[in-house]
Amino acid sequence: MEPVDAKGPYDDENVFAKILRGEIPSTEVYSDEHAYAFVDINPQAPTHVLVIPRGRYRSWVDFTESAEDAEIAGFIRAVGKVAKSLDVEDPGYRLLVNSGRHAHQMVPHLHVHLFAGRPLGPMLSGGAVG
Template sequence: MPIDATQPYDDQNIFAKILRGEIPSRRVYEDEWAVAFHDIAPLAPVHILVIPRGAYVSWDDFSANASAEEIAGFVRAVGIVARDLGLVAPGYRLLANVGGHGGQEVPHLHVHMFGGQPLGAMLAR
């Protein structure tokens, strides 16, 4: 169910629980700024979620309220994961859904990283 990206942060969302270790995840990377793990319902051969450790509902919330260090650390983490997984040379896609029209389903900023095959058009036509 899409969410309202302007709502307050809900610390009971699934990604907050993953960050706290209450729900297991197959992590591929973590540092002080971000955690990256396999999506439980992958849509491509490689489907990783990258989330900031901070409590941000959406990209809008993050870009408006995160510190410069948090933003830089998160963006660098996305790049490190792509390089570590060998996705840079063949190519990959990043997707951050925001709000209802964007199809956001979890009220914690997350970036989907897709790769491992040609991904086709950016949006269905």
């Protein structure tokens, strides 16, 4: 699988669209009118959950430019609810959004990775960033 562009038309056949339609099974962690969260099938940490908006958005920019304010607020609140439900606030967790090829975005549907369960190291390889 190759990284994808953040721009362009939405692909209704991407894996997350299929998960939202129930065509591909997933292990649900959280669900509401704005978001769906599920366990990543290729976890990069002991806890690795993906949170996706229910709407058709390719990237963070697409989402923040196109979604209604209530949808944006609801999605961001959902990410917080997922973290709280997983009880990862202490000792900590990381949220990550990849957008575009240089960030190694693999699925052309906005998604937030939530990582927890072990020390996660620096944000970028090669050095610590504030």
